[in-house]
Amino acid sequence: MTLPFPFLAPENAPCPTGLLAKAQALPAPKVALVNAGSLNPLQGIREAVELGLADPILIGDIDKIKRTADDIGWDISAYRIEDAPHETAAGRAADLARSGEADSIMKGQIHTSTFLKGLLPSAAGLREKGTRCGHVFYITRAGSERPLFLTDAALNVNPSVATRKACLSHAVRLAEILGNPHAKAGILSPTEDTIPSIPNTVEAAEIAAWAKDALPNATVQGPMALDLIFSAAAAEAKNYASEVSGDADIMLAPNITSGNALFKMMVLGMGCCAGGLVMGLKVPILLTSRSQQAPARICSAALGAIVAAAA
Amino acid sequence: MTLPFPFLAPENAPCPTGLLAKAQALPAPKVALVNAGSLNPLQGIREAVELGLADPILIGDIDKIKRTADDIGWDISAYRIEDAPHETAAGRAADLARSGEADSIMKGQIHTSTFLKGLLPSAAGLREKGTRCGHVFYITRAGSERPLFLTDAALNVNPSVATRKACLSHAVRLAEILGNPHAKAGILSPTEDTIPSIPNTVEAAEIAAWAKDALPNATVQGPMALDLIFSAAAAEAKNYASEVSGDADIMLAPNITSGNALFKMMVLGMGCCAGGLVMGLKVPILLTSRSQQAPARICSAALGAIVAAAA
Structure with a gap:
C-alpha cells in the first residue's frame, strides 16, 4: 500500500x-x-x-x-x-x-x-505603448479572507527590472481596487543582504528605492528572504526592522522559476486558493x-x- | 487588533x-x-x-x-x-x-x-580535488516520518550543471544512508517543456539524461514543475507519465533563489521541520x-x- x-x-x-x-x-x-x-x-x-x-x-x-x-x-x-x-x-x-x-x-x-x-x-x-504586462495571483488560505498577491508567477519568464516594477505596480493597483489602499510589499530574494553575486538582491534594492516615489501609498521593502516577508519573529531574530515582516500583502518574485514553484507550493502544500489575472x-x-x-x-x-x- | x-x-x-x-x-x-x-x-x-x-x-x-x-x-x-x-x-x-x-x-x-x-x-x-559540495535539506511534515530531500537551498548560489549533479548525487547518497536505496527525484523547473528561453529546463533534461547512467539506482526526471513533482493528479491532468509525480523523495532546485524560498515556505507555511547538512x-x-x-x-x-x- x-x-x-x-x-x-x-x-x-x-x-x-x-x-x-x-x-x-x-x-x-x-x-x-x-x-x-x-x-x-x-x-x-x-x-x-x-x-x-x-x-x-x-x-x-x-x-x-x-x-x-x-x-x-x-x-x-x-x-x-x-x-x-x-x-x-x-x-x-x-x-x-x-x-x-x-x-x-x-x-x-x-x-x-x-x-x-x-x-x-x-x-x-x-x-498602450511602453506598458508592460504582468500576472498577479490572489492567494488565500482556507478559513481566511486575507490575500497574498504574488507576482509574477505565470507570465514573464525572466522579467527585467522594468517589468518587475510594472508587476509590482499591477499588484499594488489590484490591492487598491480590492479595497486595500496601503499595501505592504516584500521583494523576494534568498537573503536580506545586497550581494553582487546574487543580482536579484541588488535589483530588489533598486526596485524598493524606486517604489518610494513611484508607489507612495505602498510600503515596499527588499531584498527580503521569505522568512523575513512571512514572519515578524524571524525578522526580530535577525534584527531586521520591517513593517512588512509578517504583514505582507504582496510578494514580488525575481523570476518565474521561483514564483511558479512558490504559488504551486501554496496551492498544493498549503491548500490555498489561487486565482489570478494578467494586468496591463x-x-x-x-x-x-x-x-x-x-x-x-x-x-x-x-x-x-x-x-x-x-x- | x-x-x-x-x-x-x-x-x-x-x-x-x-x-x-x-x-x-x-x-x-x-x-x-x-x-x-x-x-x-x-x-x-x-x-x-x-x-x-x-x-x-x-x-x-x-x-x-x-x-x-x-x-x-x-x-x-x-x-x-x-x-x-x-x-x-x-x-x-x-x-x-x-x-x-x-x-x-x-x-x-x-x-x-x-x-x-x-x-x-x-x-x-x-x-578531494574536483569534488563539489552541496547542502541537502531533510524536510518532514508534522505527523509523517517521510522526508523530502531538497537541494540546494542554502549553499550554492548559482550552481552550475556540474554542481547540481553533485547536489543530486549527495541527496541520493543521503537517502541511501537513511535507508532508501531507490530514491525518486524531480528536477524542478517552471514547466515540463524544455524551452531555450528558460535555460534551467534544458539543463534539467541534461541532468536527467546524465542520471540514467550516473545514478542507476535512482529514478530521476525533469524538467518538472512543482505540481508534477508533488501531485499524481496534476500529472494525470497534463498527461505527464511519471513514477516521480506524487511520490518524490528528492527535489533538485535550479538555484538558491527558488530553493531557499521553497524551504522557507515549507517551514513557515506548512510547519515542516527542516534539518540539513553540507555534503561533499x-x-x-x-x-x-x-x-x-x-x-x-x-x-x-x-x-x-x-x-x-x-x-
Whole structure:
C-alpha cells in the first residue's frame, strides 16, 4: 500500500466568500472565451455564468462549441457565439475587447503562448505603448479572507527590472481596487543582504528605492528572504526592522522559476486558493490551466469581474 | 487588533522520532562547534549533547565560552575546549576533522561565508580535488516520518550543471544512508517543456539524461514543475507519465533563489521541520541559522550523527 504524499494538502480552499460576494454585486462582465469548444473551458465558463460572474461570448469552431454544450447539457442559445478558427480566435477576442464589446478575455483550449500571441503584441491594440504586462495571483488560505498577491508567477519568464516594477505596480493597483489602499510589499530574494553575486538582491534594492516615489501609498521593502516577508519573529531574530515582516500583502518574485514553484507550493502544500489575472492591457486576461481546481477558476472569474468594473 | 498572518503555520513539527531514534542508537559523534562562545550556539550544542547526538569540541575564545556556559548553567568541564580567535576557528575545526579528531563541524556565532571560507578551500584538506559540495535539506511534515530531500537551498548560489549533479548525487547518497536505496527525484523547473528561453529546463533534461547512467539506482526526471513533482493528479491532468509525480523523495532546485524560498515556505507555511547538512567534504557540516527553531537544529544534529557514522 502506498501512503499519500505527506506534502500534499488533503483539500483545497474554496474561493473566498467576501471576494465572491463583491464580484456578484457587480454586473456580470462580457467574457470572451478563446477556443470555447472543449469540455474544460466550457465547464469553466458555465460555472462562472451560473455564479453571476460572466456574460459569455464563446469564440471558436461553432460546431464544436454547440456539440460540447450539448454534451454537458448546457443551453447556450441565449449567448453570443463567434465562429473563428483556432489560430485567429485570440485575435477575435482582442477585437471585441478593443471595441468595448468584451470586458475581459479568458483562455480556453489553446496553448498559452498561442493565446498570448494574439493579445500581447501592440498590433492587437490592447496595450498602450511602453506598458508592460504582468500576472498577479490572489492567494488565500482556507478559513481566511486575507490575500497574498504574488507576482509574477505565470507570465514573464525572466522579467527585467522594468517589468518587475510594472508587476509590482499591477499588484499594488489590484490591492487598491480590492479595497486595500496601503499595501505592504516584500521583494523576494534568498537573503536580506545586497550581494553582487546574487543580482536579484541588488535589483530588489533598486526596485524598493524606486517604489518610494513611484508607489507612495505602498510600503515596499527588499531584498527580503521569505522568512523575513512571512514572519515578524524571524525578522526580530535577525534584527531586521520591517513593517512588512509578517504583514505582507504582496510578494514580488525575481523570476518565474521561483514564483511558479512558490504559488504551486501554496496551492498544493498549503491548500490555498489561487486565482489570478494578467494586468496591463485594456481588459483583464484570465489564464486558466488544466490542472487548476474549480475554486481557482471561480476566484479568477470573480477578480476579472471586479477589475473589469473598475476600468 | 492585528490578526495573525494567515500564511504562517501556527506551529512547527518536531524532529521526526524515527530519525532521532536511529541517530541515538549510534555513538555520539565528536562535533566541532566553531565559535561556541555565544548563547544560541552553546544552547544548540547542549540540546544535541543532552539528546546523545553530540560529543562536543568547543572552539573559540575560551573565556567567552566558559562565561556563556556559566550563564546558561551548563557544566562543560568534561568537554574539550580549543582556544582560537574568531578568524581561525573554522580552520582549527578543519584541522580536527582532517586528523580524525572531529566527526562533524557545526557553525556557531560566525557569518556563514567566514565559516565556509575556513572549510571549503582545498587548502583546508577536507575536500578531494574536483569534488563539489552541496547542502541537502531533510524536510518532514508534522505527523509523517517521510522526508523530502531538497537541494540546494542554502549553499550554492548559482550552481552550475556540474554542481547540481553533485547536489543530486549527495541527496541520493543521503537517502541511501537513511535507508532508501531507490530514491525518486524531480528536477524542478517552471514547466515540463524544455524551452531555450528558460535555460534551467534544458539543463534539467541534461541532468536527467546524465542520471540514467550516473545514478542507476535512482529514478530521476525533469524538467518538472512543482505540481508534477508533488501531485499524481496534476500529472494525470497534463498527461505527464511519471513514477516521480506524487511520490518524490528528492527535489533538485535550479538555484538558491527558488530553493531557499521553497524551504522557507515549507517551514513557515506548512510547519515542516527542516534539518540539513553540507555534503561533499570529509565530514558533514551543520549550518544553523539564528531564525531556526529547536526541531530543525535537533534534526540537523541527528542527520550529522548518522552521516558521520556511515563515513
